[in-house]
Amino acid sequence: MAKAITLVESTHPDHRALAETVLADLPRPGTPSLRLGLSGTPGVGKSTFVEAMGLRMCAGGARLAVLAVDPSSARSGGSILGDKTRMEPLPRHPNAYIRPTPSARHLGGVARRTREVIRLVEAAGFDTVIVETVGVGQSETMVAEMTDIFLLLLAPGGGDELQGVKRGIMEIADLILINKADGALAAVAQRTAADYAGALRLMRRRQTDPDGVPKALTLSSAEGHGLAEVEAELHALAAWRREAGVFAATRQRQVLAWLDAEIGIALDALMSADTGFGTTRETFVDAGMSGEMTPPQAARALIQRLRTP
Amino acid sequence: MAKAITLVESTHPDHRALAETVLADLPRPGTPSLRLGLSGTPGVGKSTFVEAMGLRMCAGGARLAVLAVDPSSARSGGSILGDKTRMEPLPRHPNAYIRPTPSARHLGGVARRTREVIRLVEAAGFDTVIVETVGVGQSETMVAEMTDIFLLLLAPGGGDELQGVKRGIMEIADLILINKADGALAAVAQRTAADYAGALRLMRRRQTDPDGVPKALTLSSAEGHGLAEVEAELHALAAWRREAGVFAATRQRQVLAWLDAEIGIALDALMSADTGFGTTRETFVDAGMSGEMTPPQAARALIQRLRTP
Numbered sequence: 001m002a003k004a005i006t007l008v009e010s011t012h013p014d015h016r017a018l019a020e021t022v023l024a025d026l027p028r029p030g031t032p033s034l035r036l037g038l039s040g041t042p043g044v045g046k047s048t049f050v051e052a053m054g055l056r057m058c059a060g061g062a063r064l065a066v067l068a069v070d071p072s073s074a075r076s077g078g079s080i081l082g083d084k085t086r087m088e089p090l091p092r093h094p095n096a097y098i099r100p101t102p103s104a105r106h107l108g109g110v111a112r113r114t115r116e117v118i119r120l121v122e123a124a125g126f127d128t129v130i131v132e133t134v135g136v137g138q139s140e141t142m143v144a145e146m147t148d149i150f151l152l153l154l155a156p157g158g159g160d161e162l163q164g165v166k167r168g169i170m171e172i173a174d175l176i177l178i179n180k181a182d183g184a185l186a187a188v189a190q191r192t193a194a195d196y197a198g199a200l201r202l203m204r205r206r207q208t209d210p211d212g213v214p215k216a217l218t219l220s221s222a223e224g225h226g227l228a229e230v231e232a233e234l235h236a237l238a239a240w241r242r243e244a245g246v247f248a249a250t251r252q253r254q255v256l257a258w259l260d261a262e263i264g265i266a267l268d269a270l271m272s273a274d275t276g277f278g279t280t281r282e283t284f285v286d287a288g289m290s291g292e293m294t295p296p297q298a299a300r301a302l303i304q305r306l307r308t309p
Numbered sequence: 310m311a312k313a314i315t316l317v318e319s320t321h322p323d324h325r326a327l328a329e330t331v332l333a334d335l336p337r338p339g340t341p342s343l344r345l346g347l348s349g350t351p352g353v354g355k356s357t358f359v360e361a362m363g364l365r366m367c368a369g370g371a372r373l374a375v376l377a378v379d380p381s382s383a384r385s386g387g388s389i390l391g392d393k394t395r396m397e398p399l400p401r402h403p404n405a406y407i408r409p410t411p412s413a414r415h416l417g418g419v420a421r422r423t424r425e426v427i428r429l430v431e432a433a434g435f436d437t438v439i440v441e442t443v444g445v446g447q448s449e450t451m452v453a454e455m456t457d458i459f460l461l462l463l464a465p466g467g468g469d470e471l472q473g474v475k476r477g478i479m480e481i482a483d484l485i486l487i488n489k490a491d492g493a494l495a496a497v498a499q500r501t502a503a504d505y506a507g508a509l510r511l512m513r514r515r516q517t518d519p520d521g522v523p524k525a526l527t528l529s530s531a532e533g534h535g536l537a538e539v540e541a542e543l544h545a546l547a548a549w550r551r552e553a554g555v556f557a558a559t560r561q562r563q564v565l566a567w568l569d570a571e572i573g574i575a576l577d578a579l580m581s582a583d584t585g586f587g588t589t590r591e592t593f594v595d596a597g598m599s600g601e602m603t604p605p606q607a608a609r610a611l612i613q614r615l616r617t618p
Contacts, residue, residue, distance in 0.1 A: 024601070024602055026600075115604075119603075202505065203479075252598065260573075262605045266608045289561065289564050289565070293333055294333055295424075296571045300571075300575045303576060
């Protein structure tokens with residue numbers, strides 16, 4: 001499997017062609033998998049959480065793959081996949097597989113490869129996948145677009161103390177977890193959970209939660225408090241969504257969005273410099289920007305040019 | 310101008326070609342315009358707000374065009390553009406132009422036409438444009454994508470009383486206005502504004518606001534309280550964003566996004582049924598969905614098919 005993943009992550013054209021043949025021939029997994037997204041700012045305790053929750057899940061019989069999405073490899077220092085945590089029990093558990101962040105230049109490439117690696121590990125029998133992101137740029141949205149349930153891990157505190165959560169995250173978070181609810185921070189964590197629950201109640205109810213709003217729970221990954229409750233909540237939410245058809249609908253929408261993104265990537269590749277199309281494309285973009293052509297005109301002229309090689 | 314707008318809104322192919330010629334030949338407006346987006350759930354007082362704020366702006370010398378975006382014409386009953394409000398002073402003010410909702414089948418078409426109408430009214434000398442939406446489906450995001458400042462109008466109340474605001478709106482709102490801050494509701498409105506300010510402070514600061522977070526203000530459109538403050542805040546924010554280069558950057562990004570959307574529309578048109586391409590496209594989409602092809606393979610096969618007519 002590691003070999004197949006290396007192939008999928010390779011940018012060499014020959015490897016790419018082979019990787020796609022491998023991917024198209026993969027068996028569909030027998031049991032439906034559970035794909036979890038996880039985001040949290042550096043220092044919030046993501047690695048401790050993945051370690052503790054991962055061990056619980058593996059102990060319960062899950063086969064767990066942990067992947068990371070991090071567009072800038074320079075920023076991966078705080079991730080679960082750093083050298084330090086390789087010494088922890090989870091990476092050595094027989095049911096667990098942990099894959100370091102692939103280095104990639106742009107987020108689109110990371111997205112494609114991560115989606116493909118998810119298919120690989122599921123075909124290899126892993127029934128639970130955690131895709132972790134440090135939340136640089138658009139990576140949370142990207143991870144939410146390839147997972148069933150998105151977990152947002154936060155530190156206790158709020159307002160001016162805590163400025164790490166992007167606004168759009170409220171749209172995609174399915175479960176808000178306030179970590180480090182231990183010792184002196186336990187009371188602050190409760191208050192933070194209440195603040196987020198309050199903020200979420202200001203917004204429109206959604207069909208993808210049994211109560212119409214995501215839950216906000218507290219836990220201590222270090223001391224183990226609340227882990228059982230978080231795991232139970234996760235499985236309850238997954239069961240409810242499967243039953244309600246939310247899972248199936250979400251995955252179908254995700255594949256369509258992936259296909260749309262790939263059409264964009266394929267077009268970009270086609271229109272990039274080495275096909276001699278590059279300059280022409282810039283011409284249309286410039287014409288659309290300057291107002292010389294309207295964007296609808298520029299788009300049609302571009303497509304027309306594409307059809308007459 | 311009304312004639313040009315009718316032309317732009319027409320779905321007849323001949324009209325479309327002529328409309329695009331007209332649009333490409335429009336003079337660029339001399340003074341930079343201010344484009345305001347406005348959203349709020351039915352009953353929140355959008356028409357009263359537009360009427361009161363519009364009259365203030367026109368009295369101050371602005372030339373104001375009010376457009377509406379409403380993908381479902383059946384839902385436009387509560388809009389500023391209903392028959393009732395045609396009797397109000399604003400539509401009869403010499404500096405004001407109010408355009409009823411164009412009927413259109415899909416949001417993409419509404420978006421294109423509204424962008425084009427914005428260009429038309431600006432070329433005709435209107436320096437302030439309000440684009441109003443009742444917030445059905447994705448219309449808020451669409452309006453935010455064609456305006457400089459997005460206003461969210463809310464009623465006093467919160468939590469279970471107020472479930473109208475979509476989560477993603479926090480991402481796009483530039484100014485949150487709690488309307489109906491009069492009589493018995495004045496205190497509730499203050500509390501609602503504080504609740505939203507608190508919710509916004511839980512999130513990451515952004516570069517597009519002088520303070521890093523959007524302001525939440527209260528007003529009474531009916532009694533006139535707070536209107537001067539809202540107008541001053543609007544102009545202060547616009548001035549700051551112009552100075553900081555936010556306006557220019559936003560508009561450039563918006564034109565590029567429009568161009569991308571138009572490329573998608575042009576491709577869809579090309580691949581739709583009457584060109585004989587429809588079935589083939591479905592084949593690739595189905596292959597991508599079933600796992601028979603990976604989405605990257607399906608996308609490339611589709612583009613390949615497109616290039617060989």
